[in-house]
Amino acid sequence: MSLFKLFLIFVKIGAVLLGGGYVILPIMNSEFVEKRSLVSHDDMIDYFALSQSLPGIIAANISMFVGYKLRGKWGAITAMLGVTFVPFWCIVLLASVLGALTQNSYVQGALWGVGVSVIALIMLTVREMWQKSNKNIYFYTIFVLTLATLLVFKLSPIQTILLFTIIGVLYKRFAEGVK
Amino acid sequence: MIYIHLFVEFFKIGLFSFGGGYATIPFLYHISQVYNWYSLDELTQMVAVASITPGPVGINVATYAGLKSAGILGSALATMAEMLPSLFLVIIVSKLLRKFSDNFYVKSIIETLKPISCALLTSVAIGLLVPDLKDIRALVLLAFLLIISWKSKKDPLFYIFIAAIAGVLLTVFQSL
Numbered sequence: 122m123s124l125f126k127l128f129l130i131f132v133k134i135g136a137v138l139l140g141g142g143y144v145i146l147p148i149m150n151s152e153f154v155e156k157r158s159l160v161s162h163d164d165m166i167d168y169f170a171l172s173q174s175l176p177g178i179i180a181a182n183i184s185m186f187v188g189y190k191l192r193g194k195w196g197a198i199t200a201m202l203g204v205t206f207v208p209f210w211c212i213v214l215l216a217s218v219l220g221a222l223t224q225n226s227y228v229q230g231a232l233w234g235v236g237v238s239v240i241a242l243i244m245l246t247v248r249e250m251w252q253k254s255n256k257n258i259y260f261y262t263i264f265v266l267t268l269a270t271l272l273v274f275k276l277s278p279i280q281t282i283l284l285f286t287i288i289g290v291l292y293k294r295f296a297e298g299v300k
Numbered sequence: 301m302i303y304i305h306l307f308v309e310f311f312k313i314g315l316f317s318f319g320g321g322y323a324t325i326p327f328l329y330h331i332s333q334v335y336n337w338y339s340l341d342e343l344t345q346m347v348a349v350a351s352i353t354p355g356p357v358g359i360n361v362a363t364y365a366g367l368k369s370a371g372i373l374g375s376a377l378a379t380m381a382e383m384l385p386s387l388f389l390v391i392i393v394s395k396l397l398r399k400f401s402d403n404f405y406v407k408s409i410i411e412t413l414k415p416i417s418c419a420l421l422t423s424v425a426i427g428l429l430v431p432d433l434k435d436i437r438a439l440v441l442l443a444f445l446l447i448i449s450w451k452s453k454k455d456p457l458f459y460i461f462i463a464a465i466a467g468v469l470l471t472v473f474q475s476l
Contacts, residue, residue, distance in 0.1 A: 136354050145356075167397070171393060180358075182390060209355075209376070219345075232345055235345065237441045242347070243325060247421050260414065264418055264419050282318075293412075
């Protein structure tokens with residue numbers, strides 16, 4: 122597999138990817154497991170699970186895992202550039218058109234509605250994260266502590282993450298112990 | 301230099317955001333308050349555009365935010381900066397694979413990051429909701445969108461489309 126061919130496959134994946142990270146697994150499966158047998162199905166499942174447990178964008182992570190598996194670090198870089206190629210130009214083009222349109226009162230009305238829908242989308246994402254989590258006392262405690270802190274103090278997301286990750290891991294280390 | 305700030309901010313998002321594209325929103329919200337790169341209204345607009353264009357939402361919104369902040373060079377920089385931590389992590393983790401996910405600290409961190417991400421996103425939802433509390437039309441539309449999604453979450457496109465139509469219809473009625 123040449124780097125150029127790999128780039129083209131990821132350009133295609135980026136172009137057909139719509140609606141968030143979880144859609145990418147079937148697309149990756151079809152391109153790399155079924156059509157070309159370059160990656161085993163088990164490996165793909167592993168990459169997907171790891172991509173979710175790593176920070177960053179899930180779809181970008183799994184693309185880079187496959188790129189790395191096939192062509193080492195240049196493969197990972199190729200995957201990164203390929204998967205963002207079409208989305209990047211779509212945003213750049215759409216943004217320039219949108220800027221000119223926002224003077225129109227109907228477009229402003231539509232954008233007002235879109236603003237409300239984004240709040241709904243965020244709330245639904247919270248619900249989805251909530252449903253997918255293993256909810257125990259630990260989960261609830263960290264959630265409530267973090268939210269309460271955020272509502273009272275002005276902390277940046279990174280300060281919040283560092284503070285509560287350290288508290289949580291220390292708690293787990295001493296209360297549950299290393300097994 | 302705006303480019304250096306932009307690179308650092310988006311590198312941090314790539315390193316600390318956890319749980320999919322929408323998990324980057326709290327960071328972008330924070331950026332809009334600290335720097336004057338874009339307003340809150342522009343942020344919701346960016347999220348909507350990022351959701352309806354192809355590609356991962358988290359990457360698209362970084363591209364858009366970079367564009368708003370510092371033009372096309374900014375958008376390329378923000379996109380790359382957000383993915384750079386992943387690149388390093390993927391290379392490291394590929395070498396360790398199983399050992400990585402069985403490690404006590406890795407497991408504890410992941411288990412702790414889930415409720416934290418949830419809380420961060422909840423606080424953003426509250427922050428965006430507060431200015432809308434006085435706007436009865438916004439509350440009705442929001443309630444409607446939440447009710448139709450009660451059984452199952454549909455494609456983001458669906459909500460954005462319906463809400464945009466509702467917004468246009470309201471404008472038409474007001475101008476009558």
